[in-house]
Amino acid sequence: MxxxxxxxxxxxxxxxxxxxxxxxxxxxxxxxxxxxxxxxxxxxxxxxxxxxxxxxxxxxxxxxxxxxxxxxxxxxxxxxxxxxxxxxxxxxxxxxxxxxxxxxxxxxxxxxxxxxxxxxxxxxxxxxxxxxxxxxxxxxxxxxxxxxxxxxxxxxxxxxxxxxxxxxxxxxxxxxxxxxxxxxxxxxxxxxxxxxxxxxxxxxxxxxxxxIDTVNFYRRVNSIVDRQTIELTGRPVVMFVTSSFPAPVKGTHFIEDLAKRMPEVDFLVLGQKGEVEDLPQNIHLLGRVYDRDKMALYYSLSDATILVSKAETFSMPVAESLCCGTPVVGFKAGGPESICLDEYCKFVDYGDVDSLQQALNYTLSQSFDRDKMSKEAIRKYxxxxxxxxxxxxxxxxxxxx
CATH class of the missing domain: 3.40.50.2000 (Glycogen Phosphorylase B;)
Structure with missing residues (x-):
């Protein structure tokens, strides 16, 4: 053929x-x-x-x-x-x-x-x-x-x-x-x-x-030590992947809003750095990352990945995050909630920041079997x-x- x-x-x-x-x-x-x-x-x-x-x-x-x-x-x-x-x-x-x-x-x-x-x-x-x-x-x-x-x-x-x-x-x-x-x-x-x-x-x-490339995207169990390299302590860490920051179409303003509401949480942002002013101190702009191993490390050291787009037909960050054993929280965007592993994901109505904050707090409070999550996701994606x-x-x- x-x-x-x-x-x-x-x-x-x-x-x-x-x-x-x-x-x-x-x-x-x-x-x-x-x-x-x-x-x-x-x-x-x-x-x-x-x-x-x-x-x-x-x-x-x-x-x-x-x-x-x-x-x-x-x-x-x-x-x-x-x-x-x-x-x-x-x-x-x-x-x-x-x-x-x-x-x-x-x-x-x-x-x-x-x-x-x-x-x-x-x-x-x-x-x-x-x-x-x-x-x-x-x-x-x-x-x-x-x-x-x-x-x-x-x-x-x-x-x-x-x-x-x-x-x-x-x-x-x-x-x-x-x-x-x-x-x-x-x-x-x-x-x-x-x-x-x-x-x-x-x-x-x-x-x-x-x-996705599950040879690279899998749970890195020793990734906790890498928190020190980006000056993170023992606080909860939330990952956000975008093409650039800021980017209104990707909902980056929601990340800024959440960071102000949740000063006890560190937000890692992977995406091209743009011009931003008065950014909350708990948002860490890491720039665009092309290395898949490095991305997998960031997913693995995070306690949750967040999705704030208005519409996505699939969402690679959802699949990548789950393969790295990290749960997902976000707005309902169409594709993501239809392809995700329901047990490890929570989606709320688009634009409802109050419900998004509640869902994120709930997820951060849970104790997931992250090895099991990773294995199930790798089979699926x-x-x-x-x-x-x-x-x-x-x-x-x-x-x-």
Missing amino acids: RILQINNVYDRLSTGKIVADLHREYTARGIESYVSYARGPKVGQPHVQKFNWEFYAHVNKVRAYLTGILYGGNIISTLRLFSQIRRINPDIVHLHCINDDSVNIYWLLKYLKKKGIRTVVTEHAEFLHTGTCGSAYECNRWLDGCGKCPQSKSMKFLFDNTHLAWKKMMDAFDGFDRGKLCVTTVSPWLKTRATQNSHFSVYQITPVLNG SKKAMADGYIAVYNRLMEAK
Whole structure:
């Protein structure tokens, strides 16, 4: 079986690491595996190819701003991707996140449909069933065609063409042979969202949870000594992972609020440091951490991990934390509460800081069997479990009449 995965990036950021992990796992199992990716440096690995240029991606970002159509354009890079597909001649093309100003999604789907190529489409975000936005939040306009988008300004469009973008996306999917297309989602919650779109519900939709590198993410039982290296004493420690701090979309203002309410707790923040003023002294900004072993140490030395996003389709920090034997507390964000280990997690309504504080205090007061938590999580979120899930989908497509 010859598999071609297509993604924005390779071996970096969340989806890039997922694709790289799958590529290595498939290769180890004797599957002929290829990857085509769009952004970032050339990696120089066998069967891994880049199909776009950074400058061209920036040009198409301007085009998207001017037209309000995020996933069109990209003529040259898309034609180059078609050439790679023809040369590889895969049994199955597996599409991941391809929404980074790099490929014409409408052309790509129509090309795969016309050529009769078996296709797996993984939804890591919502843009394929909404037509434009990666997170629709409480908006339901995508159910009947979008238009007059409440997020158009935040997405920095010159014109609101979300209705046209929605129509183009649905047209690209419509008519795909049902035996040649399978949609997967990274959480049961995201499957529920996708099945509300009548254009998607005609295809088989299967949740396959993201896998993480459990070779690195496991409980480090001696991590308590590492508290001294970041000037922590015996006080409770809460971990928070974000892309940057501050970041309103990730709810970092809630962390500041909690830190003021809970001066007896130390909050460790992993994420790029921005400009902040009057930060509570019990917030420790550790910067962005790329080393997985180091991240696992931080999870392991913490007494809880907190999640304050408004919407998440999966949430890697939830899986990583549980694999390191650390419970999770957070706002209900969709995906996390549908993929978590319920025994070790507590979620409250978004924005309810009083309930969040109560849930955090409750969790910090509990005595968990952290070794048991880690073992259960590793079974659920391992790369092997993820690869098994996707291979089952591939086999179903190969056997379909």
